[in-house]
Amino acid sequence: xxxxxxxxxxxxxxxxxxxxxxxxxxxxxxxxxxxxxxxxxxxxxxxxxxxxxxxxxxxxxxxxxxxxxxxxxxxxxxxxxxxxxxxxxxxxxxxxxxxxxxxxxxxxxxxxxxxxxxxxxxxxxxxxxxxxxxxxxxxxxxxxxxxxxxxxxxxxxxxxxxxxxxxxxxxxxxxxxxxxxxxxxxxxxxxxxxxxxxxxxxxxxxxxxxxxxxxxxxxxxxxxxxxxxxxxxxxxxxxxxxxxxxxxxxxxxxxxxxxxxxxxxxxxxxxxxxxxxxxxxxxxxxxxxxxxxxxxxxxxxxxxxxxxxxxxxxxxxxxxxxxxxxxxxxxxxxxxxxxxxxxxxxxxxxxxxxxxxxxxxxxxxxxxxxxxxxxxxxxxxxxxxxxxxxxxxxxxxxxxxxxxxxxxxxxxxxxxxxxxxxxxxxxxxxxxxxxxxxxxxxxxxxxxxxxxxxxxxxxxxxxxxxxxxxxxxxxxxxxxxxxxxxxxxxxxxxxxxxxx
Numbered sequence: 001x002x003x004x005x006x007x008x009x010x011x012x013x014x015x016x017x018x019x020x021x022x023x024x025x026x027x028x029x030x031x032x033x034x035x036x037x038x039x040x041x042x043x044x045x046x047x048x049x050x051x052x053x054x055x056x057x058x059x060x061x062x063x064x065x066x067x068x069x070x071x072x073x074x075x076x077x078x079x080x081x082x083x084x085x086x087x088x089x090x091x092x093x094x095x096x097x098x099x100x101x102x103x104x105x106x107x108x109x110x111x112x113x114x115x116x117x118x119x120x121x122x123x124x125x126x127x128x129x130x131x132x133x134x135x136x137x138x139x140x141x142x143x144x145x146x147x148x149x150x151x152x153x154x155x156x157x158x159x160x161x162x163x164x165x166x167x168x169x170x171x172x173x174x175x176x177x178x179x180x181x182x183x184x185x186x187x188x189x190x191x192x193x194x195x196x197x198x199x200x201x202x203x204x205x206x207x208x209x210x211x212x213x214x215x216x217x218x219x220x221x222x223x224x225x226x227x228x229x230x231x232x233x234x235x236x237x238x239x240x241x242x243x244x245x246x247x248x249x250x251x252x253x254x255x256x257x258x259x260x261x262x263x264x265x266x267x268x269x270x271x272x273x274x275x276x277x278x279x280x281x282x283x284x285x286x287x288x289x290x291x292x293x294x295x296x297x298x299x300x301x302x303x304x305x306x307x308x309x310x311x312x313x314x315x316x317x318x319x320x321x322x323x324x325x326x327x328x329x330x331x332x333x334x335x336x337x338x339x340x341x342x343x344x345x346x347x348x349x350x351x352x353x354x355x356x357x358x359x360x361x362x363x364x365x366x367x368x369x370x371x372x373x374x375x376x377x378x379x380x381x382x383x384x385x386x387x388x389x390x391x392x393x394x395x396x397x398x399x400x401x402x403x404x405x406x407x408x409x410x411x412x413x414x415x416x417x418x419x420x421x422x423x424x425x426x427x428x429x430x431x432x433x434x435x436x437x438x439x440x441x442x443x444x445x446x447x448x449x450x451x452x453x454x455x456x457x458x459x460x461x462x463x464x465x466x467x468x469x470x471x472x473x474x475x476x477x478x479x480x481x482x483x484x485x486x487x488x489x490x491x492x493x494x495x496x497x498x499x500x
Contacts, residue, residue: 021045027081031074031199037225044196051196053078056088059110060099063117064242064250066232069339072121073289074199074229079127086193092133096178117253120346142493148188149451154217163207183207190224199227232285233278235267257337264333269325274315279328284311287335298327380404383440390433412437415447418469419458422476431480438486445488
């Protein structure tokens with residue numbers, strides 16, 4: 001029983017022309033346990049021969065079989081149906097979720113490691129584009145952040161908290177403000193990447209539905225179709241979901257043959273019980289989609305060898321007792337080991353092995369060293385007193401003194417929200433403070449918080465009016481003689497939102 005061959009080269013374009021519209025719908029619908037937008041799916045495929053399908057993953061160390069083999073199966077079906085698949089490598093999301101100790105370099109190494117696993121499995125990379133969230137957001141920040149802010153304005157805090165299940169947390173957890181951003185960012189990805197179909201697990205359905213509700217809120221006609229696939233359970237009794245934190249609950253892509261055999265041997269598999277049986281689930285969602293059959297080798301006294309070509313046949317035999325748990329486990333372990341062997345072989349090669357070992361060791365982040373410029377002709381004490389004179393209160397004065405010793409030109413932050421008329425404290429007060437900071441050797445960055453003003457519904461939430469006010473403020477400071485040589489005004493990039 002050899003592993004199923006990868007799809008033929010040619011990707012989405014060739015696949016779409018080889019299938020009827022009904023077959024394409026069936027291929028995509030077969031991916032999902034639940035489809036939100038079921039009536040919209042046939043129409044989308046009629047109008048768009050190559051819809052954009054979205055999947056994503058959070059690099060977080062070890063990769064279990066549902067992430068590895070399961071995703072390869074789903075991607076194969078999506079490409080076969082003519083989809084252009086965009087997979088978001090959610091490194092920023094993993095950072096927010098404190099995966100790999102919050103070490104972005106280790107997270108990225110884990111992401112590359114996971115891609116290597118899919119390559120080894122034969123994923124059809126002709127029809128797939130891997131996108132790194134950190135890179136896409138940096139390259140197109142002017143598109144991304146207005147979309148996210150618009151989504152945030154349309155939902156309550158309670159609704160966003162209800163979506164935190166997408167990151168493996170609940171409303172009862174003590175969330176950081178960064179983790180609160182997670183569902184907003186995931187929803188924004190859908191519009192940022194112009195996605196037609198979202199294909200993710202059932203645990204992501206709530207946040208994906210947020211995208212459909214957002215379309216309702218902004219009266220956007222074309223909603224993303226949500227395909228939510230089945231979640232493979234853990235191997236132990238009562239485990240509804242596999243867990244990376246419990247190695248015995250799942251098969252991992254790097255498990256060797258003896259480890260797989262031992263885990264399956266200990267797995268929960270009650271005789272004649274089909275419901276809640278993880279071994280049968282593995283056969284249904286991993287073995288059958290991969291091989292198209294399940295081959296049972298056993299003694300003649302136990303019924304002899306038999307090849308099952310449909311899950312219903314297995315259910316009948318197992319429910320009646322004709323198929324024994326011991327025979328299920330032995331042959332399930334054999335099938336899984338056959339699937340995983342190409343991955344093991346791949347990671348025995350030098351380059352892939354180095355990457356894999358890097359992920360296992362989770363190295364610390366690289367040090368970042370900022371360049372410094374020359375000291376201005378003021379003593380340390382003079383610089384300290386000048387900066388201290390700006391403030392009514394200074395938290396940790398000793399730290400300020402040490403900072404000035406170590407950094408001749410520290411970066412100082414100020415900001416303002418353009419919001420109409422400018423009072424004297426904003427005008428003269430800020431000019432005085434900025435000139436003192438510049439004189440003390442600071443490089444002053446002033447953030448023009450136009451998106452903040454929009455969120456705060458200043459100027460009626462009209463971004464063009466808000467920006468006009470921002471330019472007006474700057475002209476006043478120029479007229480007052482603010483030291484513009486030591487100051488940098490920063491504007492968020494200008495781009496439209498997802499209201500298309």
